[in-house]
Amino acid sequence: MSCPQASCWAQGTPVCTHVAYPGLEEKDKVGNADTECQEPHAPGPNQCTNFFLDHDKSQPQLDEFSWKDVANALSLANMVLGLFSIFCSVCKKPHCASWLLLISFLLDVAVGAMTRHLKVCSKSGAELNDFAAFTTFGLASALLLRVDGPLSGFLAIIYVLATSFRLCFYSAEVPFTHKGLPCPYASCVLASTSLLTKGNTFILCCMASLMILFMLDQSYYPHDEILGSENWKKMIYLGGVIMLFLSPFSLTPFYCLMWSLSYIFFPDALWGKAACLRSQHQGN
Template sequence: SHSAAQEAGKDCGPTPVRNALDQASGWAQGTLVRTHVASPVVEEEDKIGNANTECQCLEGEYTSFFLTKDQSHLQMNEISWKDVANVLSLANLIMGLFSIFCSLSKKSSCASWMLLIGFLMDMAVRTITRHLNICSKSGAELNDFAVFTTFGLATALLLGVDGPLNGFLAIIYVLAASFRLCFYSTSGLSFTYKGLPCPYASCVLASTSLLTKGNRFILSCMASLMILFMMDQSYYPHDEILESENWKKIVYLGGVIILFFSPFSIIAFYCLMWSLSYIFFPDVLWGKTECLR
């Protein structure tokens, strides 16, 4: 009877009504089928998606862990070399303070010896910071203060302050070193300084003081000459002694060995020749490699 009623409805009912009933029944069946069949697929896809997301997250954490480890290792190396440079700058500052104390105590030979040690330390600091490209604001400030104390103030006290002429020359020397550090630190050109670097001027005066046993007249003449060289706007090459040819490294190591295991006269002569060769033959001896490069 049910099938007969359906057939009667198909035969007797209007065509739009039959189409609407068929479409509604198809939608209902499609919905039931989709709900029944598609839900396990969706659940399975969700599970797969969640698994992929977890794998991606774990892989990202794994990769970022190793990147962080490498970066932290490089950062630790950089920090360690910064500490070495800061320690050397602090030691240079201490040498300058000891030199000041020795000059005030009328011990010019000991004061000059401290300045030569500071000269070698400053060269090592510049090598570390330039070769490893270490840039630290606090380290730069500490090094500038050490350079001013050792190669400016302590070196000027070698001239003595017991007379008005020597005192005036010492003040001029300190001002020249300060002016050189403030305005001539960068020349605008690669591999060059503008004006004679203060450590070389200090090395010349310390060596002259050792050779002449503190002769004030000779020291005054040499100090006046060093002031002119520091204020001159000539260009001097970067003294990359520990970064270039082997013979330059031997010069540095020879200076360290002679400084601690030889008499004062040999120390003074060696460092004086070293500094004068840089002052009068900067490009021929110390800047030729950099110019060719």
């Protein structure tokens, strides 16, 4: 006859405690029946330890998986903004299309910095980000040229081809650098120029031609890391976000234009210090 039992879980070790019943003990003694308490099938100390270790190991994987989802969701949101910008350009509302491109520019900078800082880049995420960049900073930006004539139409096609060529065939061999001007900065220049000049087609065509040359150039541009860079770079990005929602409409595009031009014309002097220092530190 088995005795009533209770089990407790203390530091991962099961303990079986006998509960004394006088009548049953006397009966067992008379019948010379040895009572044996069966230990429940509970995991032993090693199994419990393995359980907690496996749980601890799975936690970083869950965190990494969650950050990948966040980065992919932001890239998808960037593509959606580009599609809305295309819709606004087709509906003859270049003002709204330009503002959507400025929002996409700030969002893309944050996504790129977060991906490099947290190292959560995946193959599918990189493909989604490239597709979003082509949609937003290629097609949507080219439509800002107001394709209403042969010259602007031809230039818009060349701009889209330059963007796709830049995304597909330009791979930087130097760490922490881009080969050719990144498409978001070219798009930011066009969107800011469109807002400041109220959609002047001649000025936009001139700026688009200049951006095509920079994107197809073989020069190297440093990674614009916001999360893992100097504090003044973080303040520049934060200033752009604040001005986007709080400042007058004419001041925000001027701020973004100066930001983009400083990156284009002074890439190493202003924006390449953190990348160079990190490369030297890893080399040592």
